[in-house]
Amino acid sequence: MAPVDIADSVPYSERPEWSDLTPVAQYENIQPLAPIFYNPDYKDATDYFRGVVKTGELSPRVLDLTETIIRLNPAHYSAWQYRYQTLIATKSSLADELILTNELTRIYLKTYQVWHHRRLLLTLLNDPLPELPFIEEILKVDVKNYHTWSYRQWLLAHYNREDMWVQELPLVERLLEEDVRNNSAWHHRFFVVFERGGADGEDTVRQELAFVKEKIALAPNNLSAWNYLRGILDHKHLPYSTQADFTKLYVVSSIALNEESVVDLENPRPSKGAQLPSAAAIEFLADVYEAEGESGLSKAVELWRSLADEHDTIRKKYWEYRIREATVAAPD
Amino acid sequence: MSRPAHLPPLNKSGHVAHCNRCLAGLPASLVEMDSSRMAIAYYCLGTLDLTGLIDQKITVTDRDSWREWIWEQQAGGLYGTGFRPSPVTGTENRNQNIPAEYTDYSTPHLIMTYCALLSLAILRDDFARLDRPGLLKFIRSCQDIDGSFSTTPGASDGDLRLTYCAFAISSLLQDWSGINVDNAFAYVKNCRTYEGGYGQTPFGEAIGGPTYCALASLHLAPPGAPVPFSSTERKQTERWLLHTQDATGGFSGRTNKLADACYCFWCSAALDIIGGKSLINTAAMAAFLADCQYKFGGISKAPGEHPDPYHTYLSSAALAIAGLDTEDASWGLQPLDTLINSTVPTLQWAKGHLAAHV
Numbered sequence: 001m002a003p004v005d006i007a008d009s010v011p012y013s014e015r016p017e018w019s020d021l022t023p024v025a026q027y028e029n030i031q032p033l034a035p036i037f038y039n040p041d042y043k044d045a046t047d048y049f050r051g052v053v054k055t056g057e058l059s060p061r062v063l064d065l066t067e068t069i070i071r072l073n074p075a076h077y078s079a080w081q082y083r084y085q086t087l088i089a090t091k092s093s094l095a096d097e098l099i100l101t102n103e104l105t106r107i108y109l110k111t112y113q114v115w116h117h118r119r120l121l122l123t124l125l126n127d128p129l130p131e132l133p134f135i136e137e138i139l140k141v142d143v144k145n146y147h148t149w150s151y152r153q154w155l156l157a158h159y160n161r162e163d164m165w166v167q168e169l170p171l172v173e174r175l176l177e178e179d180v181r182n183n184s185a186w187h188h189r190f191f192v193v194f195e196r197g198g199a200d201g202e203d204t205v206r207q208e209l210a211f212v213k214e215k216i217a218l219a220p221n222n223l224s225a226w227n228y229l230r231g232i233l234d235h236k237h238l239p240y241s242t243q244a245d246f247t248k249l250y251v252v253s254s255i256a257l258n259e260e261s262v263v264d265l266e267n268p269r270p271s272k273g274a275q276l277p278s279a280a281a282i283e284f285l286a287d288v289y290e291a292e293g294e295s296g297l298s299k300a301v302e303l304w305r306s307l308a309d310e311h312d313t314i315r316k317k318y319w320e321y322r323i324r325e326a327t328v329a330a331p332d
Numbered sequence: 333m334s335r336p337a338h339l340p341p342l343n344k345s346g347h348v349a350h351c352n353r354c355l356a357g358l359p360a361s362l363v364e365m366d367s368s369r370m371a372i373a374y375y376c377l378g379t380l381d382l383t384g385l386i387d388q389k390i391t392v393t394d395r396d397s398w399r400e401w402i403w404e405q406q407a408g409g410l411y412g413t414g415f416r417p418s419p420v421t422g423t424e425n426r427n428q429n430i431p432a433e434y435t436d437y438s439t440p441h442l443i444m445t446y447c448a449l450l451s452l453a454i455l456r457d458d459f460a461r462l463d464r465p466g467l468l469k470f471i472r473s474c475q476d477i478d479g480s481f482s483t484t485p486g487a488s489d490g491d492l493r494l495t496y497c498a499f500a501i502s503s504l505l506q507d508w509s510g511i512n513v514d515n516a517f518a519y520v521k522n523c524r525t526y527e528g529g530y531g532q533t534p535f536g537e538a539i540g541g542p543t544y545c546a547l548a549s550l551h552l553a554p555p556g557a558p559v560p561f562s563s564t565e566r567k568q569t570e571r572w573l574l575h576t577q578d579a580t581g582g583f584s585g586r587t588n589k590l591a592d593a594c595y596c597f598w599c600s601a602a603l604d605i606i607g608g609k610s611l612i613n614t615a616a617m618a619a620f621l622a623d624c625q626y627k628f629g630g631i632s633k634a635p636g637e638h639p640d641p642y643h644t645y646l647s648s649a650a651l652a653i654a655g656l657d658t659e660d661a662s663w664g665l666q667p668l669d670t671l672i673n674s675t676v677p678t679l680q681w682a683k684g685h686l687a688a689h690v
């Protein structure tokens with residue numbers, strides 16, 4: 001279907017092919033709440049849409065009408081619903097509809113309805129593989145767009161196909177290469193590795209720990225990566241103390257690091273020029289000490305104190321609360 | 333409680349003026365709001381309510397005619413009764429005393445129903461015209477097998493916003509017969525992520541709005557509902573929420589995103605629900621929100637942007653929860669009920685008129 005050129009289009013009220021239909025004006029009480037001062041073209045199209053809904057017509061011209069409305073107001077959920085029913089009733093080409101939806105998705109990235117329509121279409125088409133490169137392209141427009149990611153996650157979970165899952169880690173790695181702080185990419189990685197579609201045995205855990213630590217070395221203050229590290233440990237019930245040696249490299253100021261030390265693959269060092277100490281590392285190490293009980297308590301308190309007073313002052317109340325909680329809980 | 337230094341005044345009368353302008357009419361460029369006009373109304377009326385200026389700033393005539401307009405959006409049919417966003421989809425309803433009959437394409441909408449009920453309570457309607465049994469049936473029609481709720485019956489487009497609306501309405505009605513609470517809880521739990529927040533749908537990234545919706549739903553639930561989360565999970569959620577406040581004082585909603593005024597509400601309200609309100613840096617948050625004020629009234633998502641009713645309301649609501657300790661009376665707001673997201677007097681009114689009558 002050719003897209004409607006709104007600027008040049010003739011109003012429905014002046015189209016001979018629509019003369020058989022009685023438009024229904026929008027009814028508003030004398031004083032409506034938050035009325036919208038509609039453009040004439042929107043008013044014209046929605047008058048005819050209400051007319052169509054009234055007669056129950058499901059025909060090719062309804063596809064044209066609903067497309068016009070959607071382009072003027074992509075959040076018009078009734079127009080989308082009606083369009084979907086019309087597509088089914090008229091046995092229209094769903095492949096063509098997907099092509100149109102591609103265009104609309106690109107323009108109306110932040111509209112719920114366009115993604116919902118896409119999901120309905122895919123469920124009928126049952127051909128999810130080409131969706132993956134399409135979504136990656138759409139991510140280039142807005143790499144953290146919530147709808148785009150939700151749709152991709154739904155697609156993967158819904159079809160649960162090995163030939164789809166295998167594409168995910170390379171995508172995440174490409175995105176983290178561009179921006180290591182992209183939390184949507186980190187979240188997606190956790191979903192792919194630990195929540196769906198794969199074995200998360202010992203090898204996977206070792207591999208993921210190595211991956212995240214390498215990324216922390218690049219940007220030690222990246223909370224997304226630290227949250228991922230915590231996520232792995234929580235998920236596998238591994239104590240945080242297993243990462244104490246690694247974390248200790250990040251709680252000191254960079255000057256204190258001895259460049260000559262032996263390279264330890266398990267514990268990559270902060271990259272040159274990295275901003276240290278890392279508040280996230282201090283927080284992590286304090287958690288390690290807190291878990292040790294009485295013996296670690298004073299060290300934990302000292303770290304929290306440094307966050308409250310120097311390294312993360314915006315959360316001063318939180319760090320002081322952590323100190324209070326830990327010291328009250330501890331036996332005398 | 334820390335005392336904010338050098339805080340400019342909260343321009344309450346400017347924010348009220350912004351909301352009154354929107355209630356009077358929106359430009360054609362905002363046509364996308366056509367399918368959520370009831371929500372705009374709720375944000376505007378909610379702001380008026382929070383400032384305590386509603387009686388001074390709207391006339392009795394406005395109040396009466398707005399109530400009539402909202403009742404016109406009540407519609408009933410096969411799936412029960414609720415409210416529509418506006419007359420955009422609907423057949424006309426010239427008799428506000430009975431719900432309009434809807435078609436499959438003009439059904440009520442669950443979010444709009446929540447907004448309509450609270451708006452009516454703000455306008456102190458007596459709810460005599462509410463089709464209670466129809467409303468419970470409507471909520472029931474919106475719940476899917478996976479425990480989620482759809483915007484309209486059968487749409488299968490559920491997410492945590494809808495779960496929240498279903499829980500909030502049931503709580504207002506003091507009637508839980510419209511919800512399968514166990515299934516709804518299972519859905520909420522499926523939305524929890526490794527970061528400690530909740531995604532909008534299962535498998536989604538942790539984000540402030542849905543996290544508020546999840547926690548509020550879990551806490552609104554009736555006695556006998558499952559345990560919402562373990563104490564370890566509570567601590568993890570508290571940590572994640574507090575970490576969404578950044579150096580600007582604003583909250584970012586997701587890890588490593590920029591601060592946005594609406595997340596000052598979603599995140600601080602979520603913290604309030606789990607008992608972590610005292611840990612928020614409210615002084616820094618207030619300073620951020622003060623910067624988001626637009627010079628001609630209204631509050632925007634970030635400093636220097638244009639205001640809208642959504643950010644104006646949620647920013648005001650965040651400040652109402654915070655209850656700043658300042659000598660500047662301009663910052664005084666009506667107390668907010670965090671779970672229902674309305675002022676305490678409005679909630680009392682709603683409960684008094686909506687709860688099951690014996």
Ligand SMILES: [Zn+2]
Nearest residue numbers: 592593594633
């Ligand atoms: Zn916002």
